[in-house]
Amino acid sequence: MTGKRFVLALLVVFNGLWLKAQTDSSVFTLQQLLWYVEQYHPVSIQSQIVVSQGESGVRKARGNFDPYLFAGLDQKYYDDKEYYSLLGTGLKVPTWYGIELKTGFDQNRGYNLNPQNIVPDDGLWYAGISVPVGKGLVIDKRRAELKQAKLYAQSTKAEQEKMMLSLYFDAVKKYWDWVAAYNEYQVYKEAVELAQIRLRAIKGSHEFGDRSAIDTLEAHIVVQNRQLSKKGAKLKYDNVTLELSNYLWFENGVPLNISEEMHPPVYAAANKADGISSDSLNILLNNLGFSHPDMQLMDYKLASLEIDRKLKRESFKPKLNLNYNFLNEAHGGNVFQSYSINNYKWGFNFSMPVFLREERGAYQQAKFKIQDAEIKQSQKLLELQNKLLKYYNTQTALSEQVELYADVVKNYNRMLDAERQRFESGESSLFLVNTRENYMIDARLKMISLLAKYNVSIVGVGYAAGIPIFKSED
Incomplete structure (x- = not known):
């Protein structure tokens, strides 16, 4: 039956x-x-509230994967001179697999501008990806x-x-x-x-x-x-x-x-x-x-x-994130007019505790x-x-x-x-x-x-x- x-x-x-x-x-x-x-x-009504609380908790957790905008402006003026002006804006999109997509625009100027911050007069567009190949690849906190x-x-x-x-x-x-x-x-x-x-x-x-x-x-x-x-x-x-x-x-x-x-x-x-x-x-x-x-x-x-156990086990892995961004200068409002695969920026971040005592204790x-x-x-x-x-x-x-x-x-x-x-x-x-x-x-x-x-x-x-x-x- x-x-x-x-x-x-x-x-x-x-x-x-x-x-x-x-x-x-x-x-x-x-x-x-x-x-x-x-x-x-009243208890029946309360039991319905309990279910609604669970649904709102899922909605809150999904918020960790919401795209978000960012912007930053850093300027320095001294002795009537603009030493530098650094403007950066963009959009980041977290994904389920730990990969993060990113696009943005930088426009910098000034007499004392750091050479690594020099961009074309019309600004510089970029788009890229960040991939965790170590810790966070299988599961992360989000x-x-x-x-x-x-x-x-x-x-x-x-x-x-x-x-x-x-x-x-x-x-x-x-x-x-x-x-x-x-x-x-x-x-x-x-x-x-x-x-x-x-x-x-x-x-x-x-x-x-x-x-x-x-x-x-x-x-x-x-x-x-x-x-x-x-x-x-x-x-x-x-x-x-x-x-x-x-x-x-x-x-x-x-x-x-x-x-x-x-x-x-x-x-x-x-x-x-x-x-x-x-x-x-x-x-x-x-x-x-x-x-x-x-x-x-x-x-x-x-x-x-x-x-939670899987998340703690993931912490044994080293943190290794690969980052890649292609760069492009806009001409006449056309972002892709001068696109070239030779214009890019890449790098990686690595870190790992030596003894892993905190990680082993948390896993146990x-x-x-x-x-x-x-x-x-x-x-x-x-x-x-x-x-x-x-x-x-x-x-x-x-x-x-x-x-x-x-x-x-x-x-x-x-x-x-x-x-x-x-x-x-x-x-x-x-x-x-x-x-x-x-x-x-x-x-x-x-x-x-x-x-x-x-x-x-x-x-x-x-x-x-x-x-x-x-x-x-x-």
Whole structure:
């Protein structure tokens, strides 16, 4: 299975978590939340700025290869005489291969002009080339900076993906906390309603002499206790709603709040989505070394360090630059009228440190940095593999717990129904009915918690693998 098709498969799994209830327009779905997060959340905007910074860095590094104009004027006047006037203008064009092209114009005059600066009265044009045949032939600082800037620009995309992965995962976890809190509140609402219905029925039975006063008191206490639990669940739901609102933003940095008309879906064990299979896990583990943003960032760092190492190795070579310029005098504005291959100026520059201690030390430091980065990369890969396995193990265990506890809830429900029938026929007590009902409430609450944790664990597998499965659809 290719990487792209595998991501699509994960998206199908994740879409299963958006539940049937999202057909209700008042239900605020996970898809809607992620759309707002992707479009307007400050971290999402910051991640885009990171990418723009990388692009501006490339533009800055390209500036080292921009042609540039130069001009210089040096004059001396003494005792009402012009000793000399030296005027030089021109254009230099750096190239990718270290070669520098140059053209210019010199016009010099004066009584005390140095003979080597004597040029024709109309000035002297020249054009030439400077070639590094030693240090700087293979790579130089300008080329190294541009290559590293391009790597940094690519790494900012991985950095953006890493930022968004964390943001999406945090939003997803908070969303399922919100769903769980809402469903817990619904359980307590139903529990209060059942207790109130039973209280009214027992009061009626008491008036006809079928129930004792103590049964009425017990039923009333149950209502009060459940109302207290309901208020606590409502407080928890309201607070989690506020926490979820931290992920909701709109244009121009305007924060949004979830209105009272909007609510999460109501779910049950039937809504359980399929988790990541063992075959899919193996694919994720095999791709982890190059698909996870953390590993991509380390690859870019190693590539940048390798460029620096090559640059340091280049410094072992002697600096030897060859320069050649042809010379020509303009006649009547025609630069090429008197061109001759015999009119030229050439030379070379040579320099080399004797002991190369600075160069050898810098090269060794560059190699040590690479070795250190490779060790950290291996360590990071192991950490990511174990993190992925941890989320997968959690998903597998929770999946089994959800399936097991679904049967537990059904069995509690059967026991409660049977106890109610016995109570209505006079074979049971109100205490036993309330006890069975409390067990049923606790079971439903635990089931809600297990489902929320299970849904988070599925997303956690993708998060640990560095797969952007949380991105909302357009």
